[in-house]
Amino acid sequence: MLIKSVSQLIGHTPLIDLQIDVPNHSHIYAKLEMFNPGGSIKDRLGQYMIQDAINHGDVIEGTTTIIEPTAGNTGIGVALAAQQHHLPAILVVPEKFSFEKQQLMKALGAKLINTQVTKASRVRLKKHTGSMNKRLTVLFQCSLKIRQIRLLITTHWHRNW
Structure with missing residues (x-):
């Protein structure tokens, strides 16, 4: 993937399933905002x-x-x-x-x-x-x-x- 502008990278951060055992077969996800170019949301x-x-x-x-x-x-x-x-x-x-x-x-x-x-x-x-x-x-x-x-x-x- 070729990126032509840093702004293309902003907001396209991965979502991870934390695979924590929680009631009712629920899932907890975390958005990895530290992957933004400036390091935060x-x-x-x-x-x-x-x-x-x-x-x-x-x-x-x-x-x-x-x-x-x-x-x-x-x-x-x-x-x-x-x-x-x-x-x-x-x-x-x-x-x-x-x-x-x-x-x-x-x-x-x-x-x-x-x-x-x-x-x-x-x-x-x-x-x-x-x-x-x-x-x-x-x-x-x-x-x-x-x-x-x-x-x-x-x-x-x-x-x-």
């Missing part, structure tokens, strides 16, 4: 969010800058999808975020902005990240803040994938 989410934005005309391929705060695997999924659509991506991540994941996001072409993490509560961190996103949106006028946490798409995607 969040590759699907990144691809879905960016494709949905393109479909709705919110993104101009090759022009719009994607801005996303992340402290997890979604950043890798967004960076992967942005690269496939030739979109610049800026990911706002806590400075203590995994070094390896930051390196992977950079290798996928994303620019990272590290936010300082202090003893502040999660609410203050979210507020700081939100104000950083607003400032970035002003700097990059042709940009889209994905705002994964607030998107209804996220709920829709989780129910339908």
